[in-house]
Amino acid sequence: MSEPKYLNRALTWLGFNGRVLEEAQDASNPILERARFLGIFASNLDEFFMIRVAGVRELVRAGLDHREPDGLAPAELLEKIAGRARELSAAAAAVYVKEIVPALRDAGVRFLALADLEPRERAFLDNLFAKEIFPVLTPAAIDALLPFPHVTNLALYLAVRLEREGAEPRLAILQLPRTAPRWIQVGGKDAVRFVLLEEVIREHIGDLFEGHTVAEAVAFRVTRDADFATDDQEAEDLVDAVRLVLKSRLRGDPVRLEVEEGGSDAIVAQLAGALGLACHDVFKLPAPLDLRFLMEFSRLPSLPAPRAEPWAPQPHPGLRPNEGILSALAERDILLFHPYESFEPVIRMLRLAAEDPSVLAIKQTLYRTSSGSEVVRALERAAENGKQVTVLLELQARFDEERNVNWARRLEDAGAQVLYGLAGLKTHAKALLIVRRGPGGIERYAHLGTGNYNERTVLEYSDLSLLTADEDLCADLTAFFNVVTGYSEPLPWRRLAMAPLGLRQRFLGLIRREIDKSSAEEPGQIRAKMNALVDTALIDALYEASGAGVRIDLNVRGSCLLRPGVKGMSENIRVVTIVDRFLEHSRIFEFRNGGDIEVFMGSADWMPRNLDRRVELVAPIVDPEHRERLSLILDTFFADNVKARELKSDGTLVKRDGRKKPFRAQEALWHEAQERATRPPHPEREAVRPIRKAP
Numbered sequence: 001m002s003e004p005k006y007l008n009r010a011l012t013w014l015g016f017n018g019r020v021l022e023e024a025q026d027a028s029n030p031i032l033e034r035a036r037f038l039g040i041f042a043s044n045l046d047e048f049f050m051i052r053v054a055g056v057r058e059l060v061r062a063g064l065d066h067r068e069p070d071g072l073a074p075a076e077l078l079e080k081i082a083g084r085a086r087e088l089s090a091a092a093a094a095v096y097v098k099e100i101v102p103a104l105r106d107a108g109v110r111f112l113a114l115a116d117l118e119p120r121e122r123a124f125l126d127n128l129f130a131k132e133i134f135p136v137l138t139p140a141a142i143d144a145l146l147p148f149p150h151v152t153n154l155a156l157y158l159a160v161r162l163e164r165e166g167a168e169p170r171l172a173i174l175q176l177p178r179t180a181p182r183w184i185q186v187g188g189k190d191a192v193r194f195v196l197l198e199e200v201i202r203e204h205i206g207d208l209f210e211g212h213t214v215a216e217a218v219a220f221r222v223t224r225d226a227d228f229a230t231d232d233q234e235a236e237d238l239v240d241a242v243r244l245v246l247k248s249r250l251r252g253d254p255v256r257l258e259v260e261e262g263g264s265d266a267i268v269a270q271l272a273g274a275l276g277l278a279c280h281d282v283f284k285l286p287a288p289l290d291l292r293f294l295m296e297f298s299r300l301p302s303l304p305a306p307r308a309e310p311w312a313p314q315p316h317p318g319l320r321p322n323e324g325i326l327s328a329l330a331e332r333d334i335l336l337f338h339p340y341e342s343f344e345p346v347i348r349m350l351r352l353a354a355e356d357p358s359v360l361a362i363k364q365t366l367y368r369t370s371s372g373s374e375v376v377r378a379l380e381r382a383a384e385n386g387k388q389v390t391v392l393l394e395l396q397a398r399f400d401e402e403r404n405v406n407w408a409r410r411l412e413d414a415g416a417q418v419l420y421g422l423a424g425l426k427t428h429a430k431a432l433l434i435v436r437r438g439p440g441g442i443e444r445y446a447h448l449g450t451g452n453y454n455e456r457t458v459l460e461y462s463d464l465s466l467l468t469a470d471e472d473l474c475a476d477l478t479a480f481f482n483v484v485t486g487y488s489e490p491l492p493w494r495r496l497a498m499a500p501l502g503l504r505q506r507f508l509g510l511i512r513r514e515i516d517k518s519s520a521e522e523p524g525q526i527r528a529k530m531n532a533l534v535d536t537a538l539i540d541a542l543y544e545a546s547g548a549g550v551r552i553d554l555n556v557r558g559s560c561l562l563r564p565g566v567k568g569m570s571e572n573i574r575v576v577t578i579v580d581r582f583l584e585h586s587r588i589f590e591f592r593n594g595g596d597i598e599v600f601m602g603s604a605d606w607m608p609r610n611l612d613r614r615v616e617l618v619a620p621i622v623d624p625e626h627r628e629r630l631s632l633i634l635d636t637f638f639a640d641n642v643k644a645r646e647l648k649s650d651g652t653l654v655k656r657d658g659r660k661k662p663f664r665a666q667e668a669l670w671h672e673a674q675e676r677a678t679r680p681p682h683p684e685r686e687a688v689r690p691i692r693k694a695p
Contacts, residue, residue, distance in 0.1 A: 003563070003566070003649070003650075004069075004070040004071050004563075005069070005070075005543075005563065005569070006069040006070045006536065006539065006561040006562070006563060007070060007560060007561050007562070007563050007651045008068055008069075008070045008072060008077065008080075008561070008651070009068070009069075009534050009559045009561055010048075010052050010056070010068075010077060010081055010559075011077075011080060011081070011084065011651060012558070012559050012560050012561070012647075012651055013048065013052070013558050013559040014048070014081070014084045014085065014088065015651065015652070015653050016557065016558045016559070016577060016579070017041055017044045017045060017048070017088065018088055018653070019577065019579040019645060019653060020037055020040055020041045020044060020579055021037070021038070021041045021088060021091060021092055021095070022579070023037040023579060023580075024037040024038035024041060024092070024095050024100070025091075025095050025099070027099075029308075030305075030306040030307050030308050031100070031103045031104055031107055031305050031306055031307075032298040032303060032305050032306065032307040032308070033298070033307060033308045033581070034095075034099070034100060034103070035100055035104070035294045035297065035298040036294060036295055036298040036299075038092060038095060038096060038100060038291055038294050039291055039292050039293065039294030039295035039296075039297075039298065040295060041088075041092055041291075042092065042290065042291040042292045042294075043292045043295065045085065045088070045089070046154060046223060046292070048085075049085075049223045049255050049256045050153075050223060050224065050225065050226035050227065050252075050255070051226060051227045052081075053078070053081060053085075053255050053256070054224075054225035054226065054227050054252070054253070054255045055227055056074050056077055056078050056081065057078060057225075057253075057255055058225070059074035060074045060075050060078055069536050069561055070561070079280075082280050082281075085283075086283060089258075089283050089285060090285070092287070092291065093285045093286050093287035094286070094287075096287040096288070096291060097286055097287050100294075103305075104305055107304060107305035107306060108192055108304045108305065109192045109194075109303055109304065109305050110192065110193045110194065111183075111194050111195070111196065112186070112193055112194065112195055113195075113199065114195065114199055114200075114203050117186065117195070118187070120187075121186040121187050121193070124186055124187075125184065125186060125195065125200050125203075126204075128184065128200070129200055129201070129203075129204045132180065133177065133180055133197075133200065133201065133204075134204070134207060134208075136177045136179060136180075137174060137177065137201070137208060138174075138175070139160070139172045139173070139174045139208050139209070140172060140173050140174070141170065141171075141172045142170070142171040142172060142173065142270075142274075148274040148275075149173060151173070151222045151254075151275070152175065152222075153222065153223065153224040153226065153252065154221065154222075154223060154224075154290070155175055155176070155178070155221070155222075156175070156176045156198065156219060156221055156289060156290055157173050157174060157175050157176065157219070157220050157221065157222075158173065158174045158176070158198065158201065158202065158205065158217045158218065158219055158220075159171065159172075159173050159217070159218045159219075159220050159259075159263070159267050159271055160172045160173070160174060160205060160209065160214060160216070160217045161214070161215040161216045161217075161264070161266075161267055162209055162212040162213065162214060162215065163212065163213045163215045164211065164212050164213065169215065170212075171267065171270055172209070174201070174205075174208070176197055176198060176201065180197055181197065182196065182197050182290075182293040182297075183195070183196055183197070183293065183297060184196075184197060184200060192302070192303060192304060196288055198219050198288070202217045205217045216263065216264060216267065218259060218260050218262065218263035218264075218267055219259070219260040219288070219289050220257065220258060220259045220260065220263070220271060220289070221257075221258045221289045221290055222254050222256070222257055222258075222275060223254070223255050223256035223257075223258070224252040224253060224254055224255060225252030225253045225254075225255055226252055227252075253276070254275040254276060254277055254281075255277075255281065256277075256281055256283065257271060257272055257275060257277050257281055257282045257283070258282075258283045258285060258289050258290075259271070259282060259283070259284050259285070259289075260284075260285065260288075260289060261284050261285055261286040263284070268282060268284070308581060311339070311340070311581070311670045313338070313339050313340065313341060313342035313343065313344075313459070313673075314340060314341055314342065314673040314674055314676065314677040315341070315342060315677050316334060316336055316341050316342070316345060316676075316677075317676050317677060317679045317680075318332065318334050319334065319345060324352065325345055325348055325349040325352060325445075325467070326349070326352065326353070326356075326434070326436065326443075326445055326469075329445050329467055329468060329469040330443070330469055333466065333467065333468040333469075333470065333623050333626065334466075334467040334468075335464065335465070335466055335467075335621075335623075335626045335629060335630075336464065336465040336466075336467070337462075337463075337464055337586075337629075337633065337669070337673070338451065338458050338461070338462065338463045338464070338465065339458060339459050339460070339461070339462070339582060340462075340669050340670055340672070340673035341673055341676075341677075343455065343458040343465070345465075345467065346432075346447055346449075346453075346465055346467070347374050347375065347378070347455070349432075349434070349445070349447065349467065350362070350374075350375060350378035350379070350382075350432070351374075351378045351381075353378075353382060353387075353434045353436075353445075354378045354379070354381040354382035354385060354387070355381070355385065356436065358436050358437050358438065359382070359387055359434060359435070359436045360387065360388060360435045360436060360437055360442075361387060361388040361389070361390070361433075361434075361435040362379065362382050362387060362388075362389050362390070362432070362433070362434055362435075363389075363390045363391075363392070363431075363432070363433040363435075363477075363481045364379065364390075364391055364392070364431070364432045364433070364453070365391075365392045365393075365394070365427055365429050365430060365431050365432075366391055366392070366393045366394065366407070366453060367394045367426075367427065367428055367430065367452050367453075368452040368453075368454050368457070369407065369452060369453050369454045369455075370454045370455050370456040370457070373407070373453070373454070373455065374455055375453040375455070376407050376410065376411065379391060379411060379414075379416055380410065380411060380414035380416070381414075382416075383411070383414040383415035383416040384414055384415060388417075389411075389414075389415070389416040389417065390416070390417045390419065390481065390485065391408075391411050391416050391417070391418050391419070392419050392420075392421055392427055392481070392484055392485060393407065393408050393411070393418050393419070393420060394420070394421065394426055394427045394428070395408065395420055419484075419485045421484050421485075421615060422484055422615060424613070425500065425613060425614060425615050426613070426614045426615065427484060427614070427615040428603050428604070428610065428614040428615060428616050429480075429498075429602075429603050429615050429616050429617040430447075430448065430449035430450065430451065430452065430453065430603050430617070431446070431447070431448055431449075431477055431480065431481075431617055432446060432447040432448075432453075433445075433446050433474065433477045433478065433481060434446070443469065444469065444471075444474035444475075444477075444478065445467075445468070445469050445474070446466075446467070446468050446469070446470075446473060446474050446477050447465060447466070447467050447468075448465070448466045448468070448473075448477075448601075448602070448617065448619050449463060449464065449465045449466070449603070450463045450464045450465075450585060450586045450587050450601055450602060450603055451463030451464075451465075451585050451586070460582060460583060461582060461583045461585040462582040462583065462584050462585055462586055462666075463585050463586050464586045464588070464601050464630075466601065466619065466621070466626075470495070470622070472494035472495045473494070473495045473496065473619060475494060476493050476494050476495050476496040477496070479491055479493070480496065480498060480617065483498075483501075484615055495619060495620055495622070496617055496618070496619055497600075497602075497617070497618045497619075498615070498616065498617055498618075499604055499610060499611050499612070499614060499615065499616035499617075499618075500611065500612050500613065500614070500615070503604060503611055503616060503618060504535075504537070504538075504611040504612065506618070507538060507589075507606070507611075508537070508538065508541055510589075510591050510598070511526065511538070511541040511542065511544075511545055511591075512541070513591070513593065514526055514545055514550045514591055514592065514593070515544060515545050515548045515550060517592075517593065517594040518545075518548050518549050518550045519549070520549065522594070522595075523549045523550060523551055524545065524548070524549070524550035524551070524591075524592050524594075525550065525551045525552070525553075525590075525591075525592035526542070526545065526550060526551075526552045526553075526589075526590070526591055526592070527552075527553045527554075527588075527589075527590040527634050527638070528553075528554050528555070528587075528588065528589045528590065528606075529554075529555040529556075529584070529586060529587060529588040529589075529634060529637060530554075530555070530556055530557070530587050530589075530605045530606055531556070531557045531558055531584070531585060531587070531605045532556065532557070532558045532559045532560070532605045532606070532607050533554065533556045533559070533560045533561065533562055533575075533605070533606045533607075534559050534560070534561045534606070534607045534608070535606045535607055535608050535611060536561065538606045539561055539562045539606075542562060542570070542573060543562075543569050543570055543573075545572075546569070546570050546571060546572040546573050547568075547569070547572075549572065550572060551572050552572055552573040552574070553574050553576075553634075553638055554573065554574070554575045554576070555575075555576055555577070555578065555584070555634070555637050555638065556575055556576075556577055556647070557577055557578070557579075557583075557584045557585075558577075560575055560577075560647060562575060563649050563651075564647055564648070564649060565648065565649045566649050570649075574646065575646065575647040576637070576638065576640070576644045576645065576646050576647070576656070577644070577645050577647065577653065578637060578640055578643050578644045578645075578665060578666075579643060579645075580643040580664070580665070580666040581666055582666055586601070587601060587602055587603065587604065587605065587618075588600070588601055588630050588633065588634060589601075589602075589618070590630070590631060590634060597627065597631065598620060598627075599620070599621045599626075599627045599630045599631065600618050600619060600620050600621065601618070601619060601621060601630065602616065602617050602618030602619055603616045603617055603618070604616035604617075604618055633669070636665045636668050636669060637665045639663050639665065640656070640663060640664060640665035641655075641656040641657060641660055641662060641663050642662050642663060642664040643664055643665065643666065644656050644665070
């Protein structure tokens, strides 16, 4: 049987998360960086089970033969996912126990068993348990005559088997308190000795069950289906509908049971049976459960262990000291590459607009933003200052719904007009428009980005920002906001492409143009960077382009259905993925166009949901120097041979040729940002110099 035309979305995503795990396994990384990556891996896998695995399980349970593009039936896919996820989970547990903990110990940071504590440390924990932990613990007895207590999604529990003379063994469960830290520092404020919370509670568990003997106390954790969506076309109040989704997520069907290794078969069987899970849904792990805590733990400033060299965001050379952002944009566009370059100009642009008496209106999309958001505060301030502030806020940004509901109420209280976009479509575009009355009439200034208006994640995600006063682009943005907030019919766009109103056709047309212009003497070329490539129509177009001799280089961070390097189908297509310190999140699309190169940036990946079920924006880069810079950024990513892996036709990820001198793209981009920051500002336009080339 011939290989299927496409790879599998879920399995290639697991390959990506395996790459995250590789960074935790890589002994050349500083130990706290390795710990951080292990926490990221665990968090990613949790979300994968809550969304993707839950969806496949639902298909199996409903008896639907909904085939994946690669031909896998739901039951087959679920089996493959379970096998690969089990391998990865076991590897993650092993790296924690055998590598992370010993390496931390060697660096002077110790996770201790209670038997290893000094008497004064045990006394400290005894006192802490009695005063701070014991009062908030509430055990729940398991009785055959009563319903099994609800087990909260992703919360950590102890399952306790109790024995009493002359009675059958009994079971109780105990949720670890969310009010207590996962790790407890012992030996004083400056000590680097820690005990995990579950160990402290386990040591004193008998205090909760007077008259019984505790035969075992085993940590366990349940992952539930969190893939709930609101019917915003039927809901009378979208905010209330989103609140119902948040409640449903806490009580979704169980999809995974994690149990600490060493728990008896009887206790595991009782838990699995009560939760309606089969043996293949149970993961027995030797490490502490829920390694997400390592993300926060690795950031503790007091830890003496080696951590990654700080790469602080750099100032942009195109902005002169004390120069107003809007006056700068009147002269030239500004392209920012975060987090190598600071997001501060975007925040400053909003703050200045909020206080500028000549600013009449601010219109902005918000998909995800941070707690304590400076962006939202600036919008509130603008509304309080009497400006017309319109915020297109996406209430259904998965796992950020509650925060966005709260921001909506705050913005409305400040006087802003908060709208929720088009029914049935998530608003994923990243856009800001400022309308100002200038000496010569109305002026418009805009920001377009590939990432969220989130001051925290902008330090961790790699994204692009375009600040501009370009008349055509600002006119398009004005039309965009009219389309998504009212009943305006879209006019022919001057520059922008918008999903779901034509973006798919735009990309297909650009690929078709490369096919038409490609020749043996002058082959076409497509280069693109995105988070996921799962749209089969676009993949088929790329296969056709490959057959026409077009050279195609793709940088895809996560899921990828395209099968590269297959003779007669995709031999001219190369796919690489990069996992490094910053999460790759920018989207760049470059088409050779017979030598008249066109480059685009935007919020959309090549996925059906982005092209058909979300509101997205993609913009052409018209400034020649900005186009050159984005081309050089693509050069840099495709030259990486340290953190890059190449996707093979069988779906495996292979490290690239190590015989060449090591070249790490993110490191090169960081050095380039440092070098750019030292240049004197150019009063007329930005200058672009080549990023250090790979050897």
